[in-house]
Amino acid sequence: DGHYIVNGSKTDITSGCRANQLTTAVRTGGEGHRGLSLLIIESSSSGYSVSSPLKxxxxxxxxxxQIFFDDCKVPVDNLLGEEGKGFYGIMQNFQNERLQLCVIANMTAHLALEESLKYARERQAFGRPIAGFQAIRHKLADMATLVEASREFTYRVAAKINAGINQVKEISMAKNFACMVSDKVTYDAVQIHGGAGYMREYLVERLYRDNRILSIGGGTQEIMKEIIAKKLIGQ
Ligand SMILES: Cc1cc2nc3c(=O)[nH]c(=O)nc-3n(C[C@H](O)[C@H](O)[C@H](O)COP(=O)(O)OP(=O)(O)OC[C@H]3O[C@@H](n4cnc5c(N)ncnc54)[C@H](O)[C@@H]3O)c2cc1C
Structure with a gap:
């Protein structure tokens, strides 16, 4: 009667509790990627429900x-693109999502570095600013070097994507590199802050926690390596 009937569930949906509509990958055909289509599903649809926010x-x-579809009725007009071509839309979207995650990781690392520089100049230990200790100075130098290198790599990949050049391998590399940098820099930022870095009132505490998802969401570090290896080795 002009509707798809959708059954299933999907967990870990960002903003899922307040979303009005979701772009959803559904199986409209047989096994494999050619059986996937994209549907826009309204949260007001019958058979649609959502969990409480996950902790x-x-x-x-x-x-x-977590979103649940229980005989959820979706008008056929809500099909995005062609039936059976959903996988290609997902892959195209991943390229942009991974680029955004590079930018988030670079910005997280940048903020952690800025906060650390500020704190190292202000905090006094043994009668002098901790920025005077070589152990801290070298940490800051390494952090700044990594942030700079990661940001430039992301910009280069972004420019090539903008120019229409396929960057599936490179965006996977850039995401892993940016996340490796933000992992290291947020860890060191907390270290430079000492006990204060463990406290909620300091931004680096939040950056350290918020950063952890970046090498998991949008394709894990391991999946990025699989993509890179497949492109390198050809199988
Ligand atoms: C806060 C948050 C928000 C999210 N938002 C969204 C969202 O809005 N939309 C959405 O669709 N998803 C979202 N996700 C889901 C996220 O994309 C997945 O959690 C992520 O892709 C990993 O999948 P998984 O959790 O099923 O891990 P699993 O697939 O169970 O992986 C577990 C471990 O095994 C490894 N592994 C799995 N398969 C392989 C393999 N073939 N080779 C090598 N190692 C492998 C993984 O790398 C990982 O280390 C979100 C997740 C979180 C935590």
């Missing part, structure tokens, strides 16, 4: 929920 380590600024 998370970080990213408290956005909710994350």
């Amino acid at each position: 998370k380590m970080g990213w408290w600024a956005s909710d994350t929920g």
Whole structure:
């Protein structure tokens, strides 16, 4: 009667608790990627429900929920693109999502570095600013070097994507590199802050927690390596 009937569920959906509509990958055909289509599903549809917000380590600024489709009625007009071509839409979207995650990781690392520089100049230990200790100075130098290298790599990949050049391998590399940098820099930022870095009132505590998802969401570090290896080796 002009509707798809959708059954299933999907967990870990960012802003899922307050979303009005979701772009959803559904199986409209047989097994494999050619059986997938994209549907826009309204949260007001019959058979649509959502969990309470899930309790998370970080990213408290956005909710994350589980969505349930129980004989959910979706008008056929809500099909995005062609039936059976959903996988290609997902892959195309991943390129942009991974680029955004590179930018988030670079910005997280940048903020952690800025906060650390400020704190190292202000905090006095043994009668002098901790920025005077070589152990701290070298940490800051390494952090700044990594932030610079990661940001430039992301910009280069972004420019090539903008120029229409396929960057599936490179965006996977850039995401892993940016996340490796933000992991290291947020860890060191907390270290430079000492006990204060463990306290909620300091930004680096939040950056450290919020950062943890970046090498998991949008394709894990391991999946990025699989993509890179497949492109390198050809199988
Ligand atoms: C806060 C948050 C928000 C999210 N938002 C969204 C969202 O809005 N939309 C959405 O669709 N998803 C979202 N996700 C889901 C996220 O994309 C997945 O959690 C992520 O892709 C990993 O999948 P998984 O949790 O099923 O891990 P699993 O697939 O169970 O992986 C577990 C471990 O095994 C490894 N592994 C799995 N398969 C392989 C393999 N083939 N080779 C090597 N290692 C492998 C993984 O790398 C990982 O280390 C969100 C998750 C979180 C935590």
